[in-house]
Amino acid sequence: MPTKRHGAVPEAAYRDQAFLESVAARPVRIVSEYLDPLARMRREHVGDTIVIFGSARIQPRERALRELQKLKRVRAGKRSAEHRAAMGRAKATLEMSRYYEEARELAHRLTAWSLTLGERPRRFVICSGGGPGIMEAANRGAAEAGGKSIGLSIELPHEQWPNGYINPELSFMFHYFFMRKLWFAQLAKALVVFPGGFGTMDELWEMLTLMQTGKLQRRNIILIYGRSYWDKVLNWKHMMRSGTINEKEFHLLEFADTVDQAFDRIRQGLEMYHMTPDTLLTE
Secondary structure, three states: OOOOOOOOOOOOOHHOHHHHOOOOHHHHHHHHHHHHHHHHHHOOEEEEEEEEEEEOOOOOHHHHHHHHHHHOOOOOHHHHHHHHHHHHHHHHHHHHHHHHHHHHHHHHHHHHHHHHOOOOOOOOEEOOOOOOOOOEEEEEEHOOOOOOOEEEEEEEOOOOOOOOOOOHHEEEOOHHHHHHHHHHHHHHHEEOOOOOOOOHHHHHHHHHHHHHHOOOOOOOOEEOOOOOHHHHOOOOOHHHHHHOHHHHHOOOOOEEOOOOHHHHHHHHHHHHOOOOOOOOOOO
């Protein structure tokens, strides 16, 4: 009679890395990108957020000024067409750096105010896309005010590391854009949109469409920061005059050109409509 033998012990599916990275396990990965932020934000007593969007390419003023000064040190006789083009880019970068500094200051002021509201739950936590530029400025301002902040980073073909100002316990890395957007939208009571490019506009349109269709509260705040930039990029009133949006939809937007204006409008809106936290993370 054959001797009974024990076969190799198979690995549990949830420990099988090859399976977890397979097409068949895609639903598991998607659910993970919902449940991990949910669990960690609950541990950190996050009640809701203020999301700050903007370009990853906008630099701090000090860095932009340093680069321009470096180019200016090149002697006039050695300045080529390529150098002149670089000078033009450096001047534009320096001009745009004001938005980094203003995002940093706004995040600082909002965080300092939110800290007066207690920590269980933490109200109106600054949340960014986790990368450099305006995202870094937002997390930096929150850190300088002594508060925690969130970074929702995304895996990209070109490497983009989470900035160093995000609290590690609230630093997330997403593979799926739609799950990242869900976490931007789900907790946000205010969205501040600084000058940015395709990604910033993608996130703005997503939020506006959700509010327009009633998937997000219409009392949530969408504040467009920096009209000297945005009015050249998007003609909001032309959309209204052309009938592609109506006046009520246009008034989903608020505008600000200074930190004082932005802070006052956000704080007033939050105090009017959002002082009671949602229960998603506080149950």
